[in-house]
Amino acid sequence: MKRIGFLGCGKIGQALLKHIKELDGVDVAFVQDPVYTKAAGDTFPVVTKGDKDLYATADLIIECANASVLKEWGVTMLQATDVLTFSVTAFSDPSFWDTMVQCKQTSGHHLYIPHGAILGLDGIFDGRAMWTAIKIVTTKSPKSLGRTDTERTVLYDGPTRKACELFPRNVNVHASVALAGIGFDRTESVIIVDPAVETNAHHIYLDSDSTHMELIISSVAKGAVSGAYTPQSACGSLDRVLQHTRDVLFV
Ligand SMILES: NC(=O)c1ccc[n+]([C@@H]2O[C@H](COP(=O)([O-])OP(=O)(O)OC[C@H]3O[C@@H](n4cnc5c(N)ncnc54)[C@H](O)[C@@H]3O)[C@@H](O)[C@H]2O)c1
Known part of the structure; x- marks a missing residue:
């Protein structure tokens, strides 16, 4: 047991x-x-x-x-x-x-x-020695970020480490990708708030000298921290x- x-x-x-x-x-x-x-x-x-x-x-x-x-x-x-x-x-x-x-x-x-919330952490980990750049762009509604913005705004663009400090409940995906890949200081996080969206979306870009990969994950979270x-x-x-x-x- x-x-x-x-x-x-x-x-x-x-x-x-x-x-x-x-x-x-x-x-x-x-x-x-x-x-x-x-x-x-x-x-x-x-x-x-x-x-x-x-x-x-x-x-x-x-x-x-x-x-x-x-x-x-x-x-x-x-x-x-x-x-x-x-x-x-x-x-x-x-x-x-x-x-x-x-x-x-x-x-x-x-x-x-x-x-x-995402796919493929095992594959990101497998390629950790080859990635030269990893960027994650997250777009969320004001409600899911606990805000009241009326227009699309880039709230943050910089190293994932600081994004985790600023948005601890909203960027677990960024933290997981950073840990599996090239670390919290070399991974770039972009956080966008957009009142026109009802989804939480993560767009992940992985680059090496020879390979480019993109993952797009979009889900309706209805204001909750976790999607379905x-x-x-x-x-x-x-x-x-x-x-x-x-x-x-x-x-
Ligand atoms: N890794 C990922 O991809 C990923 C995806 C979604 C959510 N998350 C994270 O997973 C966690 C849980 O998400 P959820 O949607 O189940 O959240 P939730 O808000 O539904 O549940 C959190 C639970 O923690 C409890 N809690 C609060 N303070 C506590 C304490 N001091 N001791 C013990 N329990 C306490 C709350 O009472 C609540 O029942 C969050 O940190 C969320 O950000 C991670």
């Missing part, structure tokens, strides 16, 4: 909880979330604070809260068990990233970064971590 803990259990977490109920040999160890209310049949503990003993009851903890919560509990979790984390902008803080890498090495536990695809992809990532590989395994 594999036991999964949750740090944060909103849109992504609840999709994963539902998915786990359909899997054989997988159970929920705990949910840590100040607002989660138990549903009928929930037998696991729901807590507002964690500690190493609680975390050690899980084979894997899935963080789907936010970057500051990940920074608060990340080291304690990784000392205790494997961690899969969605709030990737937290890793733009170099001291937090270094501490987590060191903790991963001393504990022997794994740190998993899911592909989340991310909870689906989260379930696939969990399956791959657990090696519940269905019929065909895409690697």
Whole structure:
């Protein structure tokens, strides 16, 4: 029996909880979330604070809260068990990233970064030695950025590290691409607010001396931080971590 803990259990977490109920040999160890209310049949503990003993009851903890919560509990979790984390902008803080890498090495536990809202992080990682430039242009509605702009405006154009500091809830895609590719300082982030759009769109440009690739991801998020695809992809990532590989395994 594999036991999964949750740090944060909103849109992504609840999709994963539902998915786990359909899997054989997988159970929920705990949910840590100040607002989660138990549903009928929930037998696991729901807590507002964690500690190493609680975390050690899980084979894997899935963080789907936010970057500051990940920074608060990340080291304690990784000392205790494997961690899969969605709030990737937290890793733009170099001291937090270094501490987590060191903790991963001393504990022997794994740190998993899911592909989340986009496709192809594994392929970006495979090409990391060859990329000469990576740029991500994100266009969102004022509502999804918590703003009231009345005209299209470029809010930011510069290194991904600073974009993560300015928009921690909105640029997890940028952070994941930076980590998989050429890092937070060499990846360029452009953030555009546009009242004419109802979608959240990411346009990713990857360049090397010999290759050019583009990925376009566009989704209706209705003002929420996560679109409809991310909870689906989260379930696939969990399956791959657990090696519940269905019929065909895409690697
Ligand atoms: N990597 C990606 O591609 C990607 C894509 C979408 C979302 N995300 C990120 O994933 C995270 C979760 O997204 P979501 O849509 O499920 O968000 P959500 O707002 O629906 O859920 C977040 C949950 O975290 C809980 N929370 C808040 N403070 C907490 C604390 N101190 N301790 C424990 N739990 C706490 C909230 O109560 C809520 O239930 C966010 O950081 C989001 O930005 C990443």
